Amino acid sequence: MTDLTDLSMREAGILLLRREASACDLLEATLAQLEESEPSVHAYATVTEDVARAAARAAQKELDRGRWRGPMHGIPVGVKDLFYTKDAPTEAGSKVLAGFVPDDDADAVRRLRTAGAVMVGKTVTHEFAYGQNVPPTRNALDNSCYPGGSSAGSAVAVAARSAYGALGTDSGGSVRVPASLNGVVGIKPTFGRISRRGVVAMSPSLDHVGPIARTVEDCALMLGELAGFDPLDSSSLDTPVDDYTRDIGAGIAGMRIGVEREFYFGDHVVPEVRDALVSAMSVLQDLGATIVEVSIPRLGLMPTVGLITLLADTSDYHRALLRDRAAAYEPKTRVMLEVGSLVFARSYLAAQRARTVLRHAMKDAFLSDRLDAMVAPTQPVMTKPVEQLPVDLVDASSEIGLPDFVRHTWPANLTGQPALTLPCGLAPSGLPVGMELLGRPLDEATLFRIGHAYEQETES
Amino acid sequence: MTDLTDLSMREAGILLLRREASACDLLEATLAQLEESEPSVHAYATVTEDVARAAARAAQKELDRGRWRGPMHGIPVGVKDLFYTKDAPTEAGSKVLAGFVPDDDADAVRRLRTAGAVMVGKTVTHEFAYGQNVPPTRNALDNSCYPGGSSAGSAVAVAARSAYGALGTDSGGSVRVPASLNGVVGIKPTFGRISRRGVVAMSPSLDHVGPIARTVEDCALMLGELAGFDPLDSSSLDTPVDDYTRDIGAGIAGMRIGVEREFYFGDHVVPEVRDALVSAMSVLQDLGATIVEVSIPRLGLMPTVGLITLLADTSDYHRALLRDRAAAYEPKTRVMLEVGSLVFARSYLAAQRARTVLRHAMKDAFLSDRLDAMVAPTQPVMTKPVEQLPVDLVDASSEIGLPDFVRHTWPANLTGQPALTLPCGLAPSGLPVGMELLGRPLDEATLFRIGHAYEQETES
Numbered sequence: 001m002t003d004l005t006d007l008s009m010r011e012a013g014i015l016l017l018r019r020e021a022s023a024c025d026l027l028e029a030t031l032a033q034l035e036e037s038e039p040s041v042h043a044y045a046t047v048t049e050d051v052a053r054a055a056a057r058a059a060q061k062e063l064d065r066g067r068w069r070g071p072m073h074g075i076p077v078g079v080k081d082l083f084y085t086k087d088a089p090t091e092a093g094s095k096v097l098a099g100f101v102p103d104d105d106a107d108a109v110r111r112l113r114t115a116g117a118v119m120v121g122k123t124v125t126h127e128f129a130y131g132q133n134v135p136p137t138r139n140a141l142d143n144s145c146y147p148g149g150s151s152a153g154s155a156v157a158v159a160a161r162s163a164y165g166a167l168g169t170d171s172g173g174s175v176r177v178p179a180s181l182n183g184v185v186g187i188k189p190t191f192g193r194i195s196r197r198g199v200v201a202m203s204p205s206l207d208h209v210g211p212i213a214r215t216v217e218d219c220a221l222m223l224g225e226l227a228g229f230d231p232l233d234s235s236s237l238d239t240p241v242d243d244y245t246r247d248i249g250a251g252i253a254g255m256r257i258g259v260e261r262e263f264y265f266g267d268h269v270v271p272e273v274r275d276a277l278v279s280a281m282s283v284l285q286d287l288g289a290t291i292v293e294v295s296i297p298r299l300g301l302m303p304t305v306g307l308i309t310l311l312a313d314t315s316d317y318h319r320a321l322l323r324d325r326a327a328a329y330e331p332k333t334r335v336m337l338e339v340g341s342l343v344f345a346r347s348y349l350a351a352q353r354a355r356t357v358l359r360h361a362m363k364d365a366f367l368s369d370r371l372d373a374m375v376a377p378t379q380p381v382m383t384k385p386v387e388q389l390p391v392d393l394v395d396a397s398s399e400i401g402l403p404d405f406v407r408h409t410w411p412a413n414l415t416g417q418p419a420l421t422l423p424c425g426l427a428p429s430g431l432p433v434g435m436e437l438l439g440r441p442l443d444e445a446t447l448f449r450i451g452h453a454y455e456q457e458t459e460s
Numbered sequence: 461m462t463d464l465t466d467l468s469m470r471e472a473g474i475l476l477l478r479r480e481a482s483a484c485d486l487l488e489a490t491l492a493q494l495e496e497s498e499p500s501v502h503a504y505a506t507v508t509e510d511v512a513r514a515a516a517r518a519a520q521k522e523l524d525r526g527r528w529r530g531p532m533h534g535i536p537v538g539v540k541d542l543f544y545t546k547d548a549p550t551e552a553g554s555k556v557l558a559g560f561v562p563d564d565d566a567d568a569v570r571r572l573r574t575a576g577a578v579m580v581g582k583t584v585t586h587e588f589a590y591g592q593n594v595p596p597t598r599n600a601l602d603n604s605c606y607p608g609g610s611s612a613g614s615a616v617a618v619a620a621r622s623a624y625g626a627l628g629t630d631s632g633g634s635v636r637v638p639a640s641l642n643g644v645v646g647i648k649p650t651f652g653r654i655s656r657r658g659v660v661a662m663s664p665s666l667d668h669v670g671p672i673a674r675t676v677e678d679c680a681l682m683l684g685e686l687a688g689f690d691p692l693d694s695s696s697l698d699t700p701v702d703d704y705t706r707d708i709g710a711g712i713a714g715m716r717i718g719v720e721r722e723f724y725f726g727d728h729v730v731p732e733v734r735d736a737l738v739s740a741m742s743v744l745q746d747l748g749a750t751i752v753e754v755s756i757p758r759l760g761l762m763p764t765v766g767l768i769t770l771l772a773d774t775s776d777y778h779r780a781l782l783r784d785r786a787a788a789y790e791p792k793t794r795v796m797l798e799v800g801s802l803v804f805a806r807s808y809l810a811a812q813r814a815r816t817v818l819r820h821a822m823k824d825a826f827l828s829d830r831l832d833a834m835v836a837p838t839q840p841v842m843t844k845p846v847e848q849l850p851v852d853l854v855d856a857s858s859e860i861g862l863p864d865f866v867r868h869t870w871p872a873n874l875t876g877q878p879a880l881t882l883p884c885g886l887a888p889s890g891l892p893v894g895m896e897l898l899g900r901p902l903d904e905a906t907l908f909r910i911g912h913a914y915e916q917e918t919e920s
Contacts, residue, residue: 312805316813319806345772345808346779346801353776 004029005161009218012164013071016063023063023074026164027056027118030076034120034162040143042136043157045081047121048088052076055118062116071221073116078157078166081122082129082150083109084198092200093125093135093150096321096328106198107230108167108209115225120163123153129174129202130314132332132402134386140182141432145383148178148405154212155182165213165222171202172306173409175210176421180378180434181405183423185219185451186212188409190442191416192237194223195230203313204235206306206413216422216451220244223444242445248452253288255372255450257281257437258365263299264376264408272427273377280424280435280454281375287453294365294374299411301354303403306410308343308351315340359415372446378421378434379405412438420447422455464489465621469678472624473531476523483523483534486624487516487578490536494580494622500603502596503617505541507581508548512536515578522576531681533576538623540614541582542589543569544658552660553585553595556781556788566658567690568627568669575685580623583613589634589662590774592792592862594846600642601892604845608638608865614672615642625673625682631662632766633869635670636881640838640894641865643883645679645911646672648869650902651876652697654683655690663773664695666766666873676882676911680704683904702905708912713748715832715910717741717897718825723759724836724868732887733837740884740895740914741835747913754825754834759871761814763863766870768803768811775800815874822875832906838881838894839865872898880907882915 004012004026015021031049038044059074084090084102091097105113112119124137129150137152139145140159147156151168155178158166168175170188179186187210194209201207211222224244230236259265259281265274281291315322315337322329322337329337365371381404412419417438424435435454439447464472464486475481491509498504519534539545542552544562551557565573572579584597589610597612599605600619607616611628615638618626628635630648639646647670654669661667671682684704690696719725719741725734741751775782775797782789782797789797825831841864872879877898884895895914899907 312809316806316809319810341804341806343805344801345803345805346776348805348808349772349776350779 005033008215009075009164009213009221010071010215012075013073016074017068023056023059023118024053026074027052027076027120030120030162033160037160037162041138041140041156041160043123043153043160043162044078044121045091045093045124045153046088048119051087052118052120059116059118069114069116070225072112072225075117075164076120077112077117078121078123078154078163079109079119080151080154080166080168081125082169082200083167085109085119085122088122090122092129093127093131094329096325102198104198107195107233108226109198111226111228112167123151123157123166125153126150127330127333128200128318129169129171130333130336131330132336133330134389138386139383142430144385145431146181146386146389148181148383150174151212152178155179155184155186158182158184158212158214165211165218168210168212169199170208170210170413171206172310172413173406175212176378176409176419176434176436177405179212180421181383181432183432184212184214185216185420185422186210187219187223187418187420187444187447188412189223189227189444190237190418192235193442194226195233195236197230197233201317203310206310206313208413216448216455217245217248219420220248220448239442244445244448247445248448250449251287252284252450252453255289256292256370257284257289257450258292258294258369258371258374260294260296260299260374260376263296268404268407269377269380270382272382272429273380273433276425276427276433277377277435283454283457284375284450287457292369292371294369294371296361296365298354298358298361302358302410302414303407305351305354306414308347311336311340312343312348315343355414358411362415362417366440373450374438376408376436376438378408378436380407381405382427382429382431382433408436417441418444418447420451422451424454425458465493468675469535469624469673469681470531470675472535473533476534477528483516483520483578484513486534487512487536487580490580490622493620497620497622501598501600501616501620503583503613503620503622504538504581505551505553505584505613506548508579511547512578512580519576519578529574529576530685532572532685535577535624536580537572537577538581538583538614538617538626539569539579540611540626540628541585542629542660543627545569545579545582548582550582550660552589553587553591554789556785562658564658567655567693568686569658571686571688572627583611583617583626585613586610587790587793588660588778589629589631590793590796591790592796593790594849598846599843602890605843605891606641606846606849608641608843610634611672612638615639615644615646618642618644618672618674625671625678628670628672629659630668630670630873631666632770632873633866635672636838636869636879636894636896637865639672640881641843641892643892644672644674645676645880645882646670647679647683647878647880647904647907648872649683649687649904650697650878652695653902653904654686655693655696657690657693661777663770666770666773668873676908676915677705677708679880680708680908699902704905704908707905708908710909711747712744712910712913715749716752716830717744717749717910718752718754718829718831718834720754720756720759720834720836723756728864728867729837729840730842732842732889733840733893736885736887736893737837737895743914743917744835744910747917749910752829752831754829754831756821756825758814758818758821762818762870762874763867765811765814766874768807771796771800772803772808775803818871819875822877826900833910834898836868836896836898838868838896840867841865842887842889842891842893868896877901878904878907880911882911884914885918
C-alpha cells in the first residue's frame with residue numbers, strides 16, 4: 001500500500017470518501033512521519049496530538065454519518081505559530097509570548113476547523129515573523145540548508161509530509177520564500193481576501209495570510225476554504241469567493257503571460273534559477289500561452305520601499321511590548337525594532353508614494369498588454385547551507401542574505417495583487433527552484449489554472 | 461438706494477433676476493468697496509479687474525437672453541491664492557511661486573465659473589497656507605486685529621463687502637478660523653465632497669476646500685455649486701450632491717444637538733466666548749432642539765495628532781521645492797518644513813492610530829446619542845491686536861498663539877466630518893464670536909438648517 005502521507009490533499013480526501021482510509025489513519029500516518037522527520041527538520045513548535053486525535057475522530061464520525069464538509073474534511077494540517085489557537089500555545093517564535101494561549105482561534109484557523117481540517121500542531125516561525133535569528137528548522141530537501149522564512153515550519157512540514165497543507169503569513173514573501181525553497185506550492189492571495197483577525201501582526205498594509213500545499217490544486221482547495229469576508233477585520237473584502245478549482249484544468253491556450261526582465265531577470269539571478277525559468281517559460285509557450293515582454297518602472301525601488309514600510313509598521317506595532325519586555329526579544333529582533341523606530345515620516349511617506357506609483361504601473365501593464373499573469377523567479381538565488389548564511393538584514397559580510405531571498409516577493413505585498421509560487425524543477429544540485437506567477441487583483445483562479453497546467457505537463 | 465454690497469448673495473441674485481441691477485452693477489459696487497477697504501484690510505493679493513469686467517458683461521449678456529445658470533450667476537467672488545487660476549497669478553502667498561500662472565483652473569474655480577460667478581481676484585493666504593508670518597491682511601471688524609488664517613483674505617473680503625462669497629481651504633481650520641474671527645459664515649464640508657484638483661496641497665488626508673459667505677444660506681448655495689464628483693481627484697466622493705437649501709427653513713424642532721464639555725468648554729475658553737455660546741445654546745433650545753451632553757474620549761490629543769500629521773505631510777509635499785528654492789521661503793515657513801522632516805514614522809503612525817480611534821468615537825457618539833449635530837465654540841479665544849500676537853507654533857513666549865486658534869477646528873479635519881462656523885454675536889469688545897456645528901459625514905444640509913434657524917432667530 002502507498003504511504004498515505006505521499007498523497008496530495010485531494011487524493012487523501014478521495015480515499016476518505018471511498019472509505020478506503022479514515023481520518024484517523026491519515027492522522028496516524030502523519031504523526032508517524034512527523035516523528036521520523038522532526039529530529040532533522042524541526043518544522044513544529046508544538047504538536048497537539050491529543051487535540052488532533054479528537055478532531056480526527058470527530059471528523060471520521062461525521063464522514064461515517066455521510067456528512068462531508070468539503071475537500072479538507074479529515075485532512076491533517078499545520079498552522080504557523082503566528083495564528084491564535086485556543087487549544088495550543090501561540091508564541092510567535094518568541095519568549096515574549098511564552099505560554100500565551102489566546103481565548104479564541106484566528107478567523108483563518110476557525111475556517112479551517114469549520115472545513116473539517118485536523119490541526120496537527122503549530123509550526124515554527126522566525127521570531128514574530130521578523131527575527132533575524134535562524135530558527136532550528138531545516139530545509140526538507142537538504143537538511144543542511146536554510147528553509148526560508150518566516151513560515152519556515154509550515155513549508156517544511158508540507159514538504160516533509162508531516163502535514164498535507166499548512167497556514168502561513170506573508171508580509172514580504174514569508175509564504176512564498178519557504179514554499180519555493182522547499183519545493184512546494186504557496187499563494188499570497190489578494191490583500192483582504194483572507195481575514196487577518198487573530199494573527200500576530202507586523203504591518204497593516206503588508207500582512208497577508210496564505211496557504212501552503214503540495215500541489216497547485218491543493219493550494220486552490222485550501223484558499224477556497226480560507227477566503228471570505230470577515231466583518232471584524234477592517235481590511236477584509238466583502239466580495240464573493242471564486243470557485244478556484246472549477247476551471248483549473250481548462251488549460252492556458254491563448255493566455256498572455258508577461259515577463260519583466262530588468263528587475264526579475266537581471267545579473268543578480270544565478271544561472272541555475274535562470275535556466276529553470278527559461279525552461280518553464282518554454283513549457284508555458286508549448287501549452288499555448290504567449291510570453292509578452294513588459295516594462296514596469298520603479299520595480300527596482302520596491303525592496304527598499306517594502307523594508308521601510310515594514311520596519312516602521314512593525315516597530316509601531318511592538319512599541320508597548322518592547323517597552324515592557326525588551327529583554328525577552330532575540331537581540332537581532334530588537335535591533336530591527338529599534339531601527340524601525342528611527343525611520344523618518346518623510347521616508348515612510350516617500351515609500352507610500354512610490355507604492356502608489358507601482359500600483360498604477362502594474363495595473364497599466366496588465367491592462368495595456370492585456371496580461372493574464374506575469375512570471376518571474378520566486379527567488380533570484382538558491383538556498384545555501386545554513387552555516388554559509390547569516391540571513392541577516394544588517395550584516396553585510398555575507399555574499400548572500402535575506403534581501404536576496406525576498407527581493408522578488410516584495411512587489412506583490414506592496415500592490416496587494418495575488419502571487420503564487422510553484423516548483424519549476426530541481427537545479428543540478430538537487431535543490432528546488434520556484435516560479436512566481438503574479439495576477440490581477442482577485443484573479444487567483446487564473447494563477448491556479450496556469451500553475452496547474454504547468455504542473456500537469458511537467459509531472460514525472 | 462441700499463448699497464448693493466450690503467446684500468447677501470441670494471438677495472443680489474434676486475435683483476439680477478428682477479433686472480433691478482446688472483452683473484456689471486454688482487461688480488462695480490464691489491470694486492468701489494474694494495478700493496475703499498483694501499488700504500486698511502489688504503484682503504486681495506491680486507485684483508483682476510479686466511477679467512472680472514469681461515466675466516460680468518458675459519454673465520449679464522446671458523441673463524439678458526434669459527439664460528440663468530443659478531444663484532451665483534453674475535455674483536462677484538474672491539478666490540484664495542492657493543487655487544490654480546489660468547488668468548491670474550497663483551503664488552500661494554510665497555516668493556517661491558512668484559509669477560506662476562497655471563495652465564488651467566482648479567476644479568473648484570472651474571465650477572464657480574460654470575455657475576456664472578465673477579472672480580474679482582485672488583485673496584491673501586499665509587505662505588502656502590502654512591507660514592507663521594502674519595500677512596498684511598487685517599481683521600475686517602477691527603483693523604488693528606488679527607484676521608485669522610490661512611484663508612485670511614477670503615474671510616476678510618467677504619466681511620469687508622469686497623466679495624459676496626469666497627473660496628478657502630481648510631487643513632486644520634483655515635476656512636473656519638478666519639470666517640469666525642471676521643464674523644462671517646464658512647464650512648469645511650465632508651472630506652472628498654469638493655474636488656482638490658488644482659489646489660496647492662499641504663496634506664492629502666487633511667486638506668479640504670470650503671466656501672465662505674455672509675449668511676448660512678449663501679454658504680449653502682455656494683456649496684451646492686462647488687460639491688460634486690471629480691474623477692481626476694482620487695479622494696473625490698462619487699455620491700449625489702444634496703440640495704442644501706431645500707429644507708433650510710424647516711426649523712430644528714426635535715433635533716438633538718450634542719455638547720462635549722471637556723475638550724470644547726474647558727478653562728481654556730475665555731469668558732466672552734463661553735457666554736456667547738451659552739446664549740446660543742439656549743436659543744437653539746428655544747427653537748425646539750435638545751442639547752445632549754456627550755463624551756468623546758481622546759479629543760484632547762487631536763491638536764497634537766493634527767499637527768504631527770500636517771508637519772510631516774507638508775514637509776513631504778515641499779521636499780523638492782525646499783531643496784531647489786529654500787531661500788525663497790519665509791524663514792518661519794522653512795523652520796516648519798525642516799521640523800516636519802524630523803518627524804519620526806512612529807509618531808506619524810501613532811497619530812494615524814489616534815485618528816482612527818477618534819473617528820470611531822465620534823461615530824459612536826452620533827449613533828448612540830442619536831445626534832443631528834454637535835455644537836462648540838469655533839475658537840476658545842478672541843482675536844487680538846496683531847502686535848500682541850506672535851501667532852507662531854514655535855514661539856511660546858506669548859500668552860496666545862496659533863494653537864489656541866485652531867484647537868477646536870482640528871477634530872473635523874481628522875475625522876473628515878463636516879463643520880460649519882457662523883457668528884453667534886459680538887462680545888462686549890465688539891469683536892465676533894463663532895459657533896461651530898459638527899455634523900455627520902455628508903450631512904451638511906442639517907448643519908445649514910440649524911445655522912439658518914439660529915441666524916433667522918437672532919437677526920437684528
